[in-house]
Amino acid sequence: MSEEVKNPITEKIESTKGGHFYKEIMKDFRIKESLHGCLNCGTCVANCPAAAFYDYSPREVCQMMIEGDEETIEEYMKSKIWNCAQCFSCKYRCPKENSAADIVMTMREIAVREGLAAEALAGYTRIAKLVLTRGNQLAPDMLSPDAFPDWGPRMIELSSKKMEMREELFKGFPGMNVVDRAWAAEDFTIYEMQRIWEESGALEKVGTVFPFLVDIVQDDMEDKKEEMEAKIEAKKAKLAAAGK
Amino acid sequence: MKTVLVIGGGVTGLKASHELAEMGYNVSLVEKQDYLGGQVAKHKYYKLAPDMRLVSEVLDPVIKNVESNSNIKVHKHSTITALSGNAPEFKVKIKNSKGESEETFGAIVVATGFEHFDPTVKQEYGYSRFKDVVTNAEVEELLNPNGPTKGELKRPSDGKIPKKVAIFQCVGSRDKQVGNPYCCRVGCVVSTKQAIEIKEKYPDTEVYVYYMDMRMFGRGWEELYGKAMEEYEVIFTRGRGAEVTLKNQQLSLRAEETIMDRPIQHSVDMIILAAGQAPGDGTIEAAKILGIKQNEYGYLAPKDDFLSPNESSKAGIFIAGADKGPLDVENCIVEGAAVAAKVASSLK
Amino acid sequence: MSYEINDVKTAINHGKGMSYHVHDIRAEMKRLEEEGEIKIGHIIGPYKEEEVMYGIKKKIPLDMHYQHKSCGQCANLPGVPRSNFFYRDKLGIKYYNDMQQTSCTAWNYHASGLGNLVQLGAVAARNWHRAYEEGYNFTIHCVTSFGNYLEMRHLLVGNKELRDEVKKILAKLGRELVIPEEIVHDSEIAYALRDKILANADPKRLEGIKGLVGVEHYGCHFFKQVSDDIIGGKRPIVVGGLASTLGVQMEEYSKWFMCCGFGFRHILVNREFTRSAQNIKLKAIKEEVNPDMILVNCTGCGTTFDKTQWIQKAVGEDYHYPVIFYSQLAALALGAHPFKEAGLNFHVTPVEPLLDKMGISYN
Numbered sequence: 001m002s003e004e005v006k007n008p009i010t011e012k013i014e015s016t017k018g019g020h021f022y023k024e025i026m027k028d029f030r031i032k033e034s035l036h037g038c039l040n041c042g043t044c045v046a047n048c049p050a051a052a053f054y055d056y057s058p059r060e061v062c063q064m065m066i067e068g069d070e071e072t073i074e075e076y077m078k079s080k081i082w083n084c085a086q087c088f089s090c091k092y093r094c095p096k097e098n099s100a101a102d103i104v105m106t107m108r109e110i111a112v113r114e115g116l117a118a119e120a121l122a123g124y125t126r127i128a129k130l131v132l133t134r135g136n137q138l139a140p141d142m143l144s145p146d147a148f149p150d151w152g153p154r155m156i157e158l159s160s161k162k163m164e165m166r167e168e169l170f171k172g173f174p175g176m177n178v179v180d181r182a183w184a185a186e187d188f189t190i191y192e193m194q195r196i197w198e199e200s201g202a203l204e205k206v207g208t209v210f211p212f213l214v215d216i217v218q219d220d221m222e223d224k225k226e227e228m229e230a231k232i233e234a235k236k237a238k239l240a241a242a243g244k
Numbered sequence: 245m246k247t248v249l250v251i252g253g254g255v256t257g258l259k260a261s262h263e264l265a266e267m268g269y270n271v272s273l274v275e276k277q278d279y280l281g282g283q284v285a286k287h288k289y290y291k292l293a294p295d296m297r298l299v300s301e302v303l304d305p306v307i308k309n310v311e312s313n314s315n316i317k318v319h320k321h322s323t324i325t326a327l328s329g330n331a332p333e334f335k336v337k338i339k340n341s342k343g344e345s346e347e348t349f350g351a352i353v354v355a356t357g358f359e360h361f362d363p364t365v366k367q368e369y370g371y372s373r374f375k376d377v378v379t380n381a382e383v384e385e386l387l388n389p390n391g392p393t394k395g396e397l398k399r400p401s402d403g404k405i406p407k408k409v410a411i412f413q414c415v416g417s418r419d420k421q422v423g424n425p426y427c428c429r430v431g432c433v434v435s436t437k438q439a440i441e442i443k444e445k446y447p448d449t450e451v452y453v454y455y456m457d458m459r460m461f462g463r464g465w466e467e468l469y470g471k472a473m474e475e476y477e478v479i480f481t482r483g484r485g486a487e488v489t490l491k492n493q494q495l496s497l498r499a500e501e502t503i504m505d506r507p508i509q510h511s512v513d514m515i516i517l518a519a520g521q522a523p524g525d526g527t528i529e530a531a532k533i534l535g536i537k538q539n540e541y542g543y544l545a546p547k548d549d550f551l552s553p554n555e556s557s558k559a560g561i562f563i564a565g566a567d568k569g570p571l572d573v574e575n576c577i578v579e580g581a582a583v584a585a586k587v588a589s590s591l592k
Numbered sequence: 593m594s595y596e597i598n599d600v601k602t603a604i605n606h607g608k609g610m611s612y613h614v615h616d617i618r619a620e621m622k623r624l625e626e627e628g629e630i631k632i633g634h635i636i637g638p639y640k641e642e643e644v645m646y647g648i649k650k651k652i653p654l655d656m657h658y659q660h661k662s663c664g665q666c667a668n669l670p671g672v673p674r675s676n677f678f679y680r681d682k683l684g685i686k687y688y689n690d691m692q693q694t695s696c697t698a699w700n701y702h703a704s705g706l707g708n709l710v711q712l713g714a715v716a717a718r719n720w721h722r723a724y725e726e727g728y729n730f731t732i733h734c735v736t737s738f739g740n741y742l743e744m745r746h747l748l749v750g751n752k753e754l755r756d757e758v759k760k761i762l763a764k765l766g767r768e769l770v771i772p773e774e775i776v777h778d779s780e781i782a783y784a785l786r787d788k789i790l791a792n793a794d795p796k797r798l799e800g801i802k803g804l805v806g807v808e809h810y811g812c813h814f815f816k817q818v819s820d821d822i823i824g825g826k827r828p829i830v831v832g833g834l835a836s837t838l839g840v841q842m843e844e845y846s847k848w849f850m851c852c853g854f855g856f857r858h859i860l861v862n863r864e865f866t867r868s869a870q871n872i873k874l875k876a877i878k879e880e881v882n883p884d885m886i887l888v889n890c891t892g893c894g895t896t897f898d899k900t901q902w903i904q905k906a907v908g909e910d911y912h913y914p915v916i917f918y919s920q921l922a923a924l925a926l927g928a929h930p931f932k933e934a935g936l937n938f939h940v941t942p943v944e945p946l947l948d949k950m951g952i953s954y955n
């Protein structure tokens with residue numbers, strides 16, 4: 001996706017077609033690389049696991065973006081986009097090098113921003129919280145037996161013994177034997193992560209789905225702010241010195 | 245100077261050589277292989293679309309015209325290795341197994357043709373790993389009574405005649421994934437022809453063609469397509485072949501039936517890939533030695549596609565046939581004649 | 593169908609004779625480096641060149657490995673990072689296990705749409721900068737991270753707007769944009785080191801591995817998300833290549849390409865999809881090969897294959913294929929204790945029958 005890449009299709013459509021969602025999606029610079037016209041050949045659908053099980057079609061995703069058909073786009077924005085497994089099989093084999101996967105990803109971002117994703121993200125509180133307060137997406141203690149009853153009896157046995165097992169496995173590897181996060185990321189590291197989410201506008205977006213999480217993160221940041229900012233200042237000074 | 249070098253002994257080069265010789269020029273025809281006729285001879289094409297005419301009826305006279313003409317010197321098993329000088333006095337080194345010699349020519353015609361796209365790179369089709377996935381060029385040989393199977397469509401794995409055959413269109417063409425976004429311009433008519441040949445020989449065998457568009461723009465092509473559907477009950481399914489798998493010795497394909505909007509899976513006995521055309525190594529090599537421009541896909545670029553279609557980027561060097569881009573036999577012969585006229589007028 | 597790795601190493605010549613199709617990100621990075629737009633974290637120490645698409649050479653660093661860990665693995669299949677450390681210890685490779693590393697957050701992103709490209713880019717660049725600061729080569733355990741970092745490199749190199757936004761944030765953290773010269777997945781390293789692993793292996797262990805039948809499954813984000821920068825060209829070969837070097841008989845099954853059903857969100861909130869996809873894959877594996885194990889290189893796939901076999905009883909199927917990561921196999925070959933050092937006891941689908949077959953005791 002070099003800035004030199006010109007895509008006549010997207011440019012042309014941009015100027016002539018309407019519809020709120022359509023316009024929002026087209027604003028994302030990724031679309032230029034994800035859509036190059038479509039042969040309607042069905043290669044994407046034939047390889048798509050979501051199309052095999054749901055009323056969902058990556059070909060339709062590309063077609064509706066070319067046509068700018070707001071009704072279909074809305075139908076996708078409201079629910080169908082969440083069927084996609086983000087496996088990129090469509091992109092891998094499309095003879096036009098389209099990527100329904102990337103279009104869907106863009107649409108998911110917009111769906112969150114526009115407040116359409118509350119239902120889809122209902123099960124995501126814990127992960128979002130972990131990312132924002134621990135710098136990790138998964139922790140051993142999230143894998144409680146009640147969360148995954150279909151993983152079988154061995155999973156239950158595992159969750160009860162995991163502390164000792166991990167201790168044995170990670171003897172001599174400091175930081176690895178924790179259960180509330182994947183590894184013992186330092187406070188400073190977590191603070192940096194939080195700053196990134198804040199500065200990039202991503203935290204604000206989290207607020208559209210999980211407003212309480214934003215409060216938690218901001219409180220957390222506030223508590224350690226002075227100490228951490230001093231550390232960052234030191235880093236900045238070091239970088240500036242190295243630059244000279 | 246009344247001498248012309250023609251590089252490439254396919255239909256295009258043969259036709260050009262003959263026309264030039266008839267006009268009184270001394271022609272040296274340089275051909276890499278030890279036979280004349282290019283891809284048509286190499287893969288033992290048997291019948292030509294759309295008239296189902298025997299190849300020998302077309303190719304034999306063209307070759308005979310060249311071999312029997314005393315103005316033409318045929319160098320088989322030869323290539324060019326170096327060029328110096330300018331029009332109208334080119335010095336060209338010609339190499340064969342015996343050695344290298346230098347000759348002087350007033351003009352050069354490049355008719356180095358194409359090569360079949362190698363579908364091995366489209367690994368999802370399993371070509372070169374699954375024995376019963378074959379190319380259309382291989383099928384030409386199989387259907388030729390003088391070919392390895394004496395004209396029987398014996399599938400490579402066990403020699404049985406397939407009961408269900410699927411043909412995939414646009415293999416290595418109209419496909420950015422392999423860098424060939426262009427159309428091969430013969431795949432559709434060749435597949436239709438092959439489907440008819442198969443049905444004629446084996447009426448009980450089912451033939452399915454998986455296509456995006458059937459591009460039947462040539463003389464009599466659309467009529468042939470109609471015939472395939474009406475008289476031979478070839479089944480055309482709109483959807484590009486997406487994947488071929490082998491499961492317990494059974495080939496299976498996936499595609500989307502794009503008119504009904506449904507993904508399909510289909511077990512067949514043999515799959516024919518309508519492999520497209522790609523610029524051959526011989527063409528790329530000749531372009532480098534002669535210093536003439538290629539287009540973005542590697543084919544030879546005319547000075548001006550509309551106004552001077554047979555002139556290369558270099559004065560005195562002319563181009564014709566399938567080395568400029570995919571082309572059918574009929575038009576290659578037209579090209580051969582056209583380039584001869586252009587050479588003649590330039591040497592006057 | 594058993595196959596030779598060289599048979600599938602076919603796509604390297606894509607675009608033969610055509611220059612326009614070749615997208616060489618390395619050349620673009622070099623140009624940006626010369627313009628002072630980015631820094632490149634050049635390879636430190638020895639490396640081995642391996643071919644990727646278009647015959648481009650990818651440099652695989654052989655020493656000084658920054659270990660970008662996988663949160664999914666550390667939480668769920670901790671035997672994998674442990675095996676990654678183990679084979680390095682055995683081969684005398686220096687590595688750095690950083691507690692200032694964060695998750696790449698791409699799993700969350702693909703599943704939920706929370707986050708955005710600037711955030712993902714900045715998180716990636718922060719981790720890259722950690723490796724650069726410490727003087728190590730950036731190497732990645734997780735396939736989700738690998739795909740994401742390939743994508744982020746691609747976007748950051750190609751889009752100045754995004755690059756400027758990310759640089760702005762990095763500056764506020766006292767960091768700068770240093771893109772690693774190569775984005776390398778750990779399974780690519782293990783593949784590049786396969787002969788060395790074989791040479792250092794315990795002969796008794798190799799005896800046990802010899803003749804085992806394996807099938808492989810690769811993470812979609814390993815080879816489909818950005819598909820032109822993995823060893824072997826378009827179709828991945830690294831896991832099968834390593835395993836067959838160690839003596840495993842690799843077999844192909846018809847559904848090798850299909851997604852495992854992890855789906856990023858489906859594994860959490862829509863497991864019927866995951867289970868159905870798994871059933872298709874497992875059925876093909878069972879009917880066509882019935883192997884001793886399924887070899888993987890991806891956190892998500894490893895989890896999915898390991899955890900969703902038991903429940904297939906509900907649809908009358910009985911699957912019990914141990915799910916082994918490439919590095920766990922390497923660690924076993926190098927003499928690791930199957931539980932204490934390769935962490936195979938964290939797997940839900942029983943590994944004991946496989947270990948028995950290999951003649952490895954585990955109690």
Ligand SMILES: Cc1cc2nc3c(=O)[nH]c(=O)nc-3n(C[C@H](O)[C@H](O)[C@H](O)COP(=O)(O)OP(=O)(O)OC[C@H]3O[C@@H](n4cnc5c(N)ncnc54)[C@H](O)[C@@H]3O)c2cc1C
Pocket residue numbers: 251252253254255256257274275276277280281282283284289291292293294322323324355356357358359360380381384430434437519520521524525526527529530564565566567571572573574575576
């Ligand atoms: C499967 C298939 C079936 C087809 N069937 C039909 C059909 O039924 N009807 C139809 O109209 N068309 C058909 N075609 C198209 C037909 O094959 C081409 O139009 C025709 O072969 C092109 O002729 P040519 O002389 O331009 O090139 P070629 O046939 O490629 O001849 C080029 C010659 O140049 C030689 N050469 C190359 N480089 C050098 C070098 N550097 N030095 C010396 N010699 C060199 C080659 O050895 C070759 O002999 C078919 C094509 C395919 C792929």
Ligand code: SF4
Pocket residue numbers: 044047048049050051057058083084085086087088089090091100101104
């Ligand atoms: S990424 Fe989504 S749309 Fe594309 S093939 Fe996978 S599931 Fe289908």
Ligand code: SF4
Pocket residue numbers: 037038039040041042043044045058059062093094095096097098
């Ligand atoms: S594979 Fe590509 S060209 Fe074909 S239908 Fe899908 S998006 Fe369109």
Ligand code: SF4
Pocket residue numbers: 413414415417418426427428429430431432433457458459518520
């Ligand atoms: S001629 Fe037919 S088979 Fe060949 S590329 Fe064109 S549409 Fe496809």
